[in-house]
Amino acid sequence: MNQAGESGTQARFEFSGRAAEYFRIWIVNVFLTIITLGIYSAWAKVRRNRYLYGSTSLGGAAFDYLADPVAILKGRLIAVGFLALYSAAGHFAPPLQSLLALLFLPFLPWIVIRARKFTLRNTAYRNIRFDFNARKREAAAVYIGWPILIPLSMMLLYPFYVWRRAQFLTARSAYGMQTFEFRANPGAYYLAYLKFGALFLLVLASGSALFVLGLTQTDSGSRVAAVALALLATFFALLATFSYKDVCVANLTWSAIALNGMQTQCTLQTRRLYWIALSNLFAVLLSAGLLIPWATIRMARYRVSSLRLDGAQNLDALVGTQSESIGAAGEEIGEFLGIDIGL
C-alpha cells in the first residue's frame, strides 16, 4: 500500500467496488426511478455516488459523498423546468428561444461556480470537506470569454484554453483550509494537442488511401467489402486517436494537482483505456443495458487505480474548516446542458 520513495511516502488511490454488488444497487435505483416517474432519481444519484466514492480510498480512508437528495431534486426540477421552457420555445416561438439563451448567458458563470461548489462541498475525506471559491468575473472569462476567442484564433488558442480551464477548476478548489495548486504549464498541453493533430491527419490520410484503394477493386463484391473495411478501420482508428488525446490531457491535468507539499500522479494508458471504453460500449449494447453497472465499475477501477499521491506523509497535517450547505440547482442545470465542469 504505502511505499517510501525519494519524495517521501507514496499512497495509491484504491477502488474496491464490485460489479455484482453495484448491479444490485443500480437495479433498485432504476426500478424506483421508473415507478416514481423520475422523482427518485435524486436519491438514486446519491446512492450511486455514495457507492462509488465510498469504494475509493486513499491511505486507508474512504471518500464520502454527502449531498442531500432533496437539494438535488430541487435542482433537477429547476433544470427540467428551464429545459422544458427552452425546448417549448424552440417548437412554438423560435425567437423566444434565442432570447432565453441570451438571458441565460449571464447566469453561466454562476452555474459553473455553484455546480463545482456543490460537488466539492459534498465530497469529504477524513471528515474534512472539499470546497470551491471563485469569483464570477473569472468564471465568466473562462467560460464565456475564452470560447469566443478560440474560433477567432483559428483554434490555435484551444490547448491554452484547456489548460486555463483546468487551472481555474483546480486552483480555486480547497480541501479544508488548504487551497490546491495547479502545477502544469500550457506548453505541455500544446505538445499533447500537436501530437494529437499529427496523429489525426495521419489517420485521415491513410484512411482515405485505403478508401481509394478499395474503390479501385474491379469485382463489385470485393469493392463493397474493401470500402466498408476502410471506413470501419478509419472509424476505430479515429476513436483511438481521440482516446489518446483524452488520456494525454487527463494525465497532464491529474498529475498537476498539488496540496501542501503533496502532488497527484496520473498514469493512464491509452491502450488500456481504449480497450475498456470500446469493450464497455459493446457489452452495454449487446446486453440491452444490463451490463451498465459492470462497465461503470470497470472504468472507475481503472481510472482510480491509475492515480497516486506523492508526499502522502503530509496528509495528517491538513486542517479542516466549518462550512454551510449549498443548493444543487447550478450542478443540475450544468449537468443537463452538458457544461464541462468536472476535471
Place this chain on the structure above:
Amino acid sequence: MTSLNARYFDGRTARGHEVRLRFDATGHVEITGIEPGLRFALGTLSISSRVGNTPRSIALPNGAKCETDDNDAVDAALAAQSQQRYARLRHRLETAWPYILALFVCTAAAVWGLVNYGVPEIARRAAFAMPVEADRALARSTLEVLDHRLFEPSQLEASRREALEARFRSAVAALDPRYEFRLELRRSEAIGANAFALPDGTIVVTDALVQLAENDEELLAVLAHEIGHVIHRHALRSVMQNSAVALLLAFAVGDVVSVTSLAAALPTMLVGAKFSRDFEREADRFALEFLRARHIPTYHATVILQRLEAAAGRTPDGLDYLSSHPGIEERAELFGRAP
C-alpha cells in the same frame, strides 16, 4: 451489546485515530482509544445508511466522525434499537439475489407499461388539455420554409386543382370547426408521391401523388389519414412523448452517459419509432371512420397504399420493428382489399 473498530476523525485535522465503539443495552455508545474517552446517546448520532460494503460513517455531536468497515456490527446495533428500519429494508432489497431477480422483472414490466401506456396516455391528456393555438404555433411558418427549400408551385391544371379543393372542402365541412383544414398542392422532385399534415390543419399533397391516384376516392383516403394526424394532435403528442422518454431514460440510467452517448440514443430511437407506428395506426382508424361516414369504400386506401409502396420500392422484411409505419399487410387488413 455490540462493539466495533473504527477510525476517528475529529474534523479539525485529517489525522485519524484507531478507536473502539461499544454500543450498550441502555442505548448509549462508548468510544475508547482517544483521550478523553467519549459517551453519547445513540439518538444523538447520525449514522449513514448502508450502501453495499462501503465504509459507514458515524457522525458524533462534537463534529467528529467515525469511519468503520464493520457494517454488520453497525446494523446489529441499529437493529437492537430499532433504528433506520427503511434504510435496512432497502439494503436487504439491494443485497438478496431473489429480490433482485423479482425487481428486474418488475423493472422490465414497468418500462414496458410506461412506454406502451403510461407516457402515451399522459401525453394524450396533456395535448388535449392544450388549446388548438398550440398546434397552430407549432406549424407557424413551416410551410413557408418548405416552399422555399423543397417545393415548387403545383403544375396541375387549374381545373383539376379546383375540383380537388372543392371535393376536399365538402369532405371536411363536418369536422371540428376549431381547425382550418386547407389543401395545399405542391410539386417536389425530392419527396415524390407524398402527403403530410401540418398540425394547424394544412394538408400538403404533391402533384406526383395526385397523378398516382386513379380516382378522387383514393386521394380522399390519403387525406383522411392526414386529417387523423391533425385531429388526434400527433405533432404535439410526439414532441411530448419523445422528450419524456429521453428524460426518463437519462434519469433512470444516468451511468450511460459516462459509457457512451450512443448507448443512450439507440433505445430512444427505437421507442420513437414505436410511438410513430402507434400514431399511424390511430390515423388509419380515423381514416376508416371518416371514409365510412362519407360512404366511400375503404378499400381505396389499400389500393393507393399498395401503389405508393410499389412506387417507393419494397422495404426489406424483418426491419418492421425499426420502421416508422406499420406494415402494408396490417393496413390492408384494416381497410379491406379491392373487390
